[in-house]
Structure formats: C-alpha cells, structure tokens
Amino acid sequence: MHEVDPGFISPYAWSLIGENLIYLILFVGSMLVMALCMAFSLGFIPSLVTTGHIPSSLGKIRLPLLLIGAAAGVSAAAMLFIMLPGMKEALDTIYTRYLI
Incomplete structure (x- = not known):
C-alpha cells in the first residue's frame, strides 16, 4: 500500500497552517451561530407565535437574536479577511x- 508522506511541507508551512487554523474554526463557529440565530428569529419564532405553540411574549426575543446573528456575521467576515492572506501564503x- 502506497502512503502519502507530508514530508515536502516545510515546518514554516506547518506553522502558517497552524496559525490560520484557529481563524478557520472561529469562522465556522461564527457562521453556525449566525445561521441558527437567523433561523430562529426569522423563521421558527414567528411561526410558532402565529400558530400559538409558544406565547407571544417570546416574540420579543427576536430582536436580540437578530443582533447576535448580525454580530456573528460581522465576526465571520472579519475572520475570513484575517485568515485568507495567511492561508494564501501557506x-x-x-x-x-x-x-x-
């Protein structure tokens, strides 16, 4: 069986990958937070309030969820712009x- 040896990757390249990996993880986490906040604030909560499955007072949580989702989107964009030059260099x- 022929194995692939990552020996051609220099220690410098491994350090670049390692430095930028945290930004990739934070980017994915920010996107998940944004997607969940937007789905709940724009989809699930209004639908459940309309059908009467949850009380209408829970509809007030939509604005904070929208703000959290927007902040997560901005942080995801920041992580992307921080990560891309380093990954290109790697x-x-x-x-x-x-x-x-």
Whole structure:
C-alpha cells in the first residue's frame, strides 16, 4: 500500500497552517451561530407565535437574536479577511507551481 508522506511541507508551512487554523474554526463557529440565530428569529419564532405553540411574549426575543446573528456575521467576515492572506501564503509555500 502506497502512503502519502507530508514530508515536502516545510515546518514554516506547518506553522502558517497552524496559525490560520484557529481563524478557520472561529469562522465556522461564527457562521453556525449566525445561521441558527437567523433561523430562529426569522423563521421558527414567528411561526410558532402565529400558530400559538409558544406565547407571544417570546416574540420579543427576536430582536436580540437578530443582533447576535448580525454580530456573528460581522465576526465571520472579519475572520475570513484575517485568515485568507495567511492561508494564501501557506498554499504558496506548499505549492510553488500552480500549473504543472
């Protein structure tokens, strides 16, 4: 069985990947928070209030959820802009040629 050896990746490239991996994890987490907040504030809560499954007083939680979702979206965009230059540098270090 032929195994792939990551020996061609230099320690510098591994450090670049490691530095930017935390931003990738935070980006995914921020996107999940944003998606859940938006789904609950724009979809589930209004529907459940309309059908009477939850009291209408819970409809007041929509605005804070929207604000949390918006803040998570802004933080996801910030993580993306912080992460992309470092990941490009890491990929440039690993793959020196784009065309074979």
